[in-house]
């Protein structure tokens with residue numbers, strides 16, 4: 001029989017059960033056009049919505065995310081390190097909810113998806129109004145400007161506003177304007193992958209083997225526990241990756257559980273369970289060994305061209321900053337996030353296991369001697385001065401080295417912490433400050449260590465074999481700290497901060513920071529041992 005036309009939505013999600021709060025009943029009016037009711041929204045309302053959305057997601061988390069984090073504390077199968085990380089994350093959420101220190105120092109690329117009902121009228125550039133709200137949030141609050149504009153092919157400058165944002169607007173039926181706001185950190189975004197596979201992957205054995213390998217490759221650099229999303233199929237490469245982002249933000253949770261000949265996306269809950277089990281078996285845990293690499297796994301199956309089978313993978317990190325909002329004739333509403341994360345703290349609080357205190361206020365050779373006596377995996381509390389430097393500062397120092405100049409003394413005399421703090425709130429020594437992904441600095445470790453630089457580094461995630469080898473050859477060490485707890489680190493573990501080189505780089509300037517009881521683990525030692533390699537080997 002010839003098919004007759006019938007429109008099929010790609011994402012037939014169920015009813016929206018999100019808990020919203022009324023932001024304001026202002027800025028919205030009703031009218032009629034050719035007897036059809038229309039909702040008129042004024043520009044100030046859209047600006048206010050975007051500003052509020054990025055204020056909320058920078059400081060508050062969803063109750064469901066916090067519940068999952070709290071569940072790690074009471075799971076008898078979670079590792080001691082899983083519980084340690086989870087407890088720090090809840091404490092971090094408590095600090096962040098005070099609206100002074102953002103949840104993470106990387107306050108992200110501002111991302112907005114809007115679906116505008118055709119009965120909603122604005123009469124201005126929605127994209128410009130949303131951008132203005134984002135500008136206001138990042139300029140007024142203690143957030144970080146992470147966006148760099150290209151000046152030439154190779155030269156860049158920070159925009160100092162965190163603009164541009166990524167804004168995608170769609171026209172739909174109806175009398176509501178619905179939004180999803182996401183603050184997406186760089187480390188989290190970097191764990192988004194597209195694999196151009198073929199039909200050959202569409203059987204249980206091949207698919208599971210492939211996905212197991214790729215989930216293991218994710219590693220811990222994006223601050224687990226993750227909300228992991230896997231999308232199989234898709235009408236194009238970009239459609240797959242957009243779906244990955246929406247799925248990781250929980251936006252597609254209510255898709256049907258089964259496909260149909262009409263061609264729509266659905267959730268495969270059986271594969272979700274299998275991948276979740278695989279993630280637990282990898283032993284990576286919530287950053288330092290255990291079973292909580294993931295809070296959950298969402299698998300979306302999409303229609304595809306018969307000659308292509310794209311597979312997408314991505315995640316929402318432990319700074320799970322997603323917020324829905326809507327404008328209706330009743331007003332402007334935002335998703336209700338958790339304003340009281342302290343309720344998820346255990347009482348009495350779990351006793352932390354013993355940690356070795358490491359005094360950094362002495363020659364680095366003495367610090368290295370102490371580290372050399374410890375086993376990888378040892379938990380440390382760091383006290384004293386460290387140097388904060390990341391991508392651009394490292395590139396500049398490398399240029400100096402290439403030009404035959406010596407390394408600056410801060411590269412040889414101190415532990416190097418890979419980080420870029422958020423803005424400093426008034427009355428505090430530092431803003432939110434947490435580690436950035438260490439692997440990006442791998443080439444500099446191998447270049448600097450033979451010259452006596454970067455002999456002790458501190459960041460997050462695993463390092464390459466080249467770094468492990470360099471540490472063995474040069475007597476170096478790599479320490480890992482907890483990613484995703486920058487509010488508590490900035491507020492409670494930093495007592496002083498001063499810019500000492502490249503001030504024009506803003507958050508990427510070289511800074512001398514004094515730390516107090518700053519938590520870390522010894523990951524790579526001077527004998528070729530590596531904590532993450534040991535975990536992978538089981």
Ligand code: SF4
Nearest residue numbers: 104185222223317484
């Ligand atoms: S929690 Fe980690 S991965 Fe997420 S934005 Fe912050 S630094 Fe990046």
